[in-house]
Amino acid sequence: MATVSIMNSIPRPSATLARWLTGPRFAGMPERAADLAPPALSFEFFPPRTEALEQQLWACIRRLEPLAPRFVSVTYGAGGTTQARTHATVARIVADTALTPAAHLTCVGASRGEVDDVARQYWDAGIRHIVALRGDVPGAGDYVPHPDGYAYAADLVAGLKRVADFEISVAAYPEVHPTAANPLADLDNLKRKLDAGATRAITNYFFENATFLRFLDLALAAGITAPIVPGIMPVSNYAQIVKFSAISGVRVPEWLGRFFEGVEDEMETRRMLAAVVAAEQVRTLQANGIDEFHFYTLNRPELTYAIAHILGVRPKAAT
Numbered sequence: 001m002a003t004v005s006i007m008n009s010i011p012r013p014s015a016t017l018a019r020w021l022t023g024p025r026f027a028g029m030p031e032r033a034a035d036l037a038p039p040a041l042s043f044e045f046f047p048p049r050t051e052a053l054e055q056q057l058w059a060c061i062r063r064l065e066p067l068a069p070r071f072v073s074v075t076y077g078a079g080g081t082t083q084a085r086t087h088a089t090v091a092r093i094v095a096d097t098a099l100t101p102a103a104h105l106t107c108v109g110a111s112r113g114e115v116d117d118v119a120r121q122y123w124d125a126g127i128r129h130i131v132a133l134r135g136d137v138p139g140a141g142d143y144v145p146h147p148d149g150y151a152y153a154a155d156l157v158a159g160l161k162r163v164a165d166f167e168i169s170v171a172a173y174p175e176v177h178p179t180a181a182n183p184l185a186d187l188d189n190l191k192r193k194l195d196a197g198a199t200r201a202i203t204n205y206f207f208e209n210a211t212f213l214r215f216l217d218l219a220l221a222a223g224i225t226a227p228i229v230p231g232i233m234p235v236s237n238y239a240q241i242v243k244f245s246a247i248s249g250v251r252v253p254e255w256l257g258r259f260f261e262g263v264e265d266e267m268e269t270r271r272m273l274a275a276v277v278a279a280e281q282v283r284t285l286q287a288n289g290i291d292e293f294h295f296y297t298l299n300r301p302e303l304t305y306a307i308a309h310i311l312g313v314r315p316k317a318a319t
Ligand SMILES: Cc1cc2nc3c(=O)[nH]c(=O)nc-3n(C[C@H](O)[C@H](O)[C@H](O)COP(=O)(O)OP(=O)(O)OC[C@H]3O[C@@H](n4cnc5c(N)ncnc54)[C@H](O)[C@@H]3O)c2cc1C
Pocket: 074, 075, 076, 077, 078, 079, 080, 104, 105, 106, 131, 132, 133, 134, 135, 136, 151, 152, 153, 154, 170, 171, 172, 177, 178, 179, 180, 181, 185, 186, 189, 193, 202, 203, 204, 205, 231
C-alpha cells in the first residue's frame, strides 16, 4: 500500500523525458571514428541529349574527378536508345580524364550478336568494366526476351565474359525487383549473375537503411560474398522520386514526404533537405561498416561532392 502511494506521488515525466529515459539514446547515429578510412566511391552519370546537357555533364565530371572515384559509370537508355551517346561519353572519359569508366549495357530488344558487337566496341575503346543489365521495355510493357537474345542479365554476364575479360558489375534490389517471383528467387538470380562472372552488385536506391542492412544479411545467408554496394540517390525533386519509385518498387517513407511538404517551389530549400537526408543516410551506413558507395549523380555534382566530403573523401592532387 505504502509503495503504491509513493509511486503515485512521483510526478510523471513529460513525453520527451519519458522517451529519453526509455528509448534508444542515439538511435544509430554514428560517431565518426578518427581512424575510419574514407570509403571507396563510384559515380553514375547519364549520357547527355543536347549540347547544353553535354556541358553540364562535363562540368559535373570535372568537379567530381579530383575525388578519385574507383570508377564512374554511364547509363544506357531504356532499350539501348542511347547506345551511341553512351559509347561517346565513356570513350571521352577514357581519352580526356584520369577516371576509369564503366559502361552500362542492356540486353533487352537486341540479339546476342548485336550486344556482343557493342561490347567489342567498348573493349576496343579501352573500356574494361561493364555494368550488365537486362533493361526494361521502353514504355513499361511486359518484358519478353528477344528470340535470339540474352534472356536475363545472368545470361548477358556469361556472354560478355566470352567476348572479353571485362570487369562486370550487376544490379541488386534490396526491396526486391518488382517482377521477381519472390524475394528468394530474386536473391538466387543475383547469385547466378555473380556466379556467371560479375564481381560486384550495385543496388537500386533505397531510403531505409535497415532494408539494405537486412538485404546484406539475406545475401550472405544465400552464399553471396561479393561486395554489394549501396546506390545512393540524393532526392531534391520529391514528386519525381515518388513516380520513379512506384515503377521500380522502392518504398518512399512517409517521413520523406513530410520533409518536402510545402517547399515544392523552393529549390534551394529542397537541395538543402536532399543534402541532410543523404548525409544522414550515408553516415549511418558508414557507422554500420559500409565502406563503399555508388552515387546516382543525375549529372549534378554539388550534392554528391558535399556528401562525399562528409564521408571523409577529399580531393586528390592531380598527378
Ligand atoms: C545499379 C543499376 C543500374 C541500372 N542501369 C540501367 C541502365 O543503364 N539502363 C537501363 O535501361 N536500365 C538500368 N537499370 C534498370 C534495370 O535495367 C531494370 O531494373 C531491369 O528491370 C532489371 O534489370 P536486371 O539487370 O536487374 O535484370 P535481371 O537480373 O535479369 O532480373 C530481372 C527480373 O527477372 C527475374 N529473373 C532473372 N532470371 C530469371 C529467369 N531465368 N526466369 C525468370 N525470372 C528471372 C529477376 O528476379 C528479376 O525480377 C539499372 C538498375 C540498377 C539497380
